[in-house]
Amino acid sequence: ELTNRSFEDPPGSSVTPSGWYDCGFEGETPPDILPSPTLNIGKTAYHRSTYLGLTVRDNNTWESISQELRQPMQKGACYQLEVYLARAHSYWGISRITGKEANYKEPALLRIFGGFDGCDGRQLLAETPTVSHTDWRRYVLQLEPALKPYDHLILEAHYGDGPMPGPNNGNVLVDSLSNLIPVDCNANPGLNKNPEPEFAKRQMLSPKEADRDLPLPVSEAAKGEPISETQLLELITTTAPRIAFDPAGNLEHSHYTDPLTNKGKWANLLLKNILDGLAQHPLAILVIVIPEKDPNLAALKKQNLKEALVDLGALQEQVILRDWLEKDVEKVWYGNAESGVLMRLIR
Structure with a gap:
């Protein structure tokens, strides 16, 4: 394993990152x-x-x-x-x-x-x-x-x-x-000599979901339009399966312009759309779990998702982020169990 892979140190000029x-x-x-x-x-x-x-x-x-x-x-x-x-x-x-x-x-x-x-x-x-x-x-x-x-x-x-x-x-x-x-040295011939960029490649998608690499649609909630709780559930049903992490455990995100500040920000727009809709229903609670089998990767994904929720202004009383429990298999979840998150809406 490499130390300080994200180069986390106090910002400054002419500073060698710790561990390097x-x-x-x-x-x-x-x-x-x-x-x-x-x-x-x-x-x-x-x-x-x-x-x-x-x-x-x-x-x-x-x-x-x-x-x-x-x-x-x-x-x-x-x-x-x-x-x-x-x-x-x-x-x-x-x-x-x-x-x-x-x-x-x-x-x-x-x-x-x-x-x-x-x-x-x-x-x-x-x-x-x-x-x-x-x-x-x-x-x-x-x-x-x-x-x-x-x-x-x-x-x-x-x-x-x-x-x-x-x-x-x-x-x-x-x-x-x-x-x-x-x-495997033969798995990706060509990358060895002439490496090419792969821009946030999502390997977990079925062919019908391949449109996620296109510009993301803005939900009615993101536009500020009122949506019903039924529409919120539909939003979660269709959006949660497209929320994913890269192989290193980082939550995928895109750049957008905040309409309130007119400043550019980085965020997972799919998660943002869900939170925008959730904010319209104070009695609704969003439960999020990460069904990752690797405990180290699960902890990293959970931390990155927690940071994303904080950055997006998620309310603590409306969002529960927890580990997967054995009894959860009996409940109805929406999302991507292989590499993303699972969500359900409760009251």
């Missing part, structure tokens, strides 16, 4: 923990509170960090690594060439190395495409150590294929790194 080592060039600064008012970067983290900012510089240097693995990656084995990446369109610093203030806005990419003794990157295991988008997107990479068992994992920013190729001032934002998951 700075592998930058001599005389250069470590990466940044974001968001940070000092750097004028307010982008919300994909997971929890903070994330990592890695930059590339116009003097042919770049930032990287390393972590010692509890168990080495074995030679000839394959591992899957998932990570959420984005780019900041405004990332101000000092140019190493001119000595003047510069915007490190050029798109960069992320490289994954295996190595020994901290920052000794012996083999390039994966390289993402250039990260030019400013929204969080999930990348799934396949790593195959071919030389030796590596006991260190290294994350490194490098120059991308942007409008200003070559040594430039750019950045890549990193969040919600997964643990290394052993996989």
Whole structure:
């Protein structure tokens, strides 16, 4: 398992995240923990509170960090690594060439190395495409150590294929790194050499549910229109099966503009629609359970869902989030038992 996979530390400039080592060039600064008012970067983290900012510089240097693995990656084995990446369109610093203030806005990419003794990157295991988008997107990479068992994992920013190729001032934002998951080396041929992003892929869907990757419809409750309790139950029936977690246990969410503040936010819009409807019925209570068999993953999913409920302003007296009980099998639930949540409405 990796330590501090979500880079949760006090925000600041030139701060190596706890559990990681700075592998930058001599005389250069470590990466940044974001968001940070000092750097004028307010982008919300994909997971929890903070994330990592890695930059590339116009003097042919770049930032990287390393972590010692509890168990080495074995030679000839394959591992899957998932990570959420984005780019900041405004990332101000000092140019190493001119000595003047510069915007490190050029798109960069992320490289994954295996190595020994901290920052000794012996083999390039994966390289993402250039990260030019400013929204969080999930990348799934396949790593195959071919030389030796590596006991260190290294994350490194490098120059991308942007409008200003070559040594430039750019950045890549990193969040919600997964643990290394052993996989069949033949399961995903092609990811090893040319990893492609998979944007919040939902594997649990039946073909008729595949429309969930389209723009989400706004419910009448989300529009502020009154809905009956029967309509609320119908909303839960149709919406709950589409609420899902990614393989790392993170609740999937999308970006939207809050009509009250006119500010952009990240939230699970399906869950938001249900809570909007629930708020219209003070006597109704929404019971939510997570039927996850893996206790560690269940705890992570429960914590992430709890944080999402708090962020969406769910009322404690109207929402019950608890573990699955044996007697629950006798009740009627709506949702996705395999990888999502189950819900029921009571009074």
